[in-house]
Amino acid sequence: MSLALNESDITRALTRISHEILERNSGSTQITILGIPTRGAHLAHRLASIIEGIEGVPVQVGTLDITLHRDDLRLRAPRPLMETSIPTQGVEGRTVVLVDDVLFSGRTVRSALDALGEIGRPMRVQLAVLVDRGHRELPIKADFVGKNLPTSKSQSVKVSLREHDGIDEVRIDGSDAELSADAGSKS
Amino acid sequence: MKHLLSINDIDKDFALTILDTAAEMAKVSEGPVKKLPTLRGKTVVNLFAEDSTRTRISFEAAAKRLSADVINFTAKGSSISKGESLKDTAQTLQALGADAVVIRHPASGAAHRLAQGKWINGTVINAGDGTHEHPSQALLDAYTIRKHLCGGRGDLSGLHIAIVGDILHSRVARSNVLLLTKLGANVTLVAPPTLLPHQVEQWPVKVSFDFNAVLPTVDAVIMLRIQQERMSDLYFPSEREYSTLFGIDSERLALTKPKSILMHPGPMNRGLEISAEAADSDKSVVVEQVANGVSIRMAILYLFIAGSQESVNG
Secondary structure, eight states: OEEEEOHHHHHHHHHHHHHHHHHHHTSSTTEEEEEOTTHHHHHHHHHHHHHHHHHSSOOEEEEOOOGGGOTTGGGSOOOOOOOOBOOTTOSTTSEEEEEEEEESSSHHHHHHHHHHHTTOOOSEEEEEEEEEOOOOSSSOOOSEEEEEOOOOTTOEEEEEOHHHHSSOEEEEESOSSSOOOOTTOOO | OOOBOOGGGSOHHHHHHHHHHHHHHHHHHHSSSOOOSTTTTOEEEEEESSOOSHHHHHHHHHHHHTTOEEEEEESTTSGGGGTOOHHHHHHHHHHHTOSEEEEEESSTTHHHHHHHTSSOOSEEEEEEETTTBOHHHHHHHHHHHHHHHSTTOSOOTTOEEEEESOOTTOHHHHHHHHHHHHTTOEEEEEOOGGGSOTTGGGSSSEEESOHHHHGGGOSEEEEOOOOGGGOOSOOSSOHHHHHHHHOBOHHHHHTSOTTOEEEOOSOOOBTTTBOHHHHTSTTBOHHHHHHHHHHHHHHHHHHHHSSOTTTOOO
């Protein structure tokens, strides 16, 4: 199991993404940051607080659970729903920045776009991820990437965050040769 | 766990999962688009061999909000009224490819028979069988209590809940006693001795015959309907006496804690077990129970039929 990002790498990546989001959107007044539970939600709140620190004004931040929109529902046991909380101004006409920890097949993001469509019609949607590990199965691309990690499909990427796991780090598990059970990574 | 036949089928953790899931489902019902694609391609049959308003329409609304196809099937106007057996009806449903059968039946154990009969492959959800159980009603009652008195989180530890009236014939009472005590609440049954079931002393509850003495300590009062259709005998001397001793009115309601709530599974006999004033008071959450019923039934349908049958385990 090799360490790909340590705590300060993660902090630096999030700081850079925050600046990129502000640059792309000319400030924070039009953006709503929505994290995909569990770890994407923690990252969303971190990005929001960094942006608030830079701009000095509150940022609209919330969480978006995508469980009910997954395309693999009938393939596995139902999972409990996570919390969805949409900030007061809603998403109508705003620039929504979706946040997730790992971008892999792209199916989670597709589900998130469907979930978002049921809440309202944003002006545009952007995607920020901490890690892009490749192997897309859908035509989806991130706007803001913390770190591109080339992996083989049999490896797994494990993101740990202080709020949820007690430590900030990203590890790559398994080698090209061994088939691992993709634990903890997003598909 | 494939079927929901009794509250005994679910443990405390899974009951809390259902309540948490329902809380998220409620947000869908409040949103601009009241529809999710989750059960697209699934068929839910509502088999109602006994009259029902709330349960049937809320299961129907729940299934439709999750994009399932819904087939409604009531005793009146179907071959059940011509004397078709449950087995033959079930085999018809199997031929239709039902993924779930929501069954309401006047015979206790009908849902169990349907589930154990191997006549159908789908999930059986008990929507009330005779005087036995009504699990989805208990879950929506627990959800309503938790939302009002526990901030919508955790279990019901430390709450005192009174269930009042026709316990003997009430499947709602049976399911509620099992669920509310499982979730940590203290339950007191209040009823005339004739309307208490045999061996009620073995239930995990207190029993009282004095409604006024119980009221000051309760957080929630669940009133039960006097089920005249199931009463073959005289259980109390007169409706007026019953109403005086065991009915709730605004004076009795004033004896409860300020934040307490008044519940009734409906349909209400206004003037008998509940006065019109009490039913329409600020403490009454009867109408909200119906709205919560849709969220709970969405959660049940999602958790029991969304996944593949092989891997379903609560």
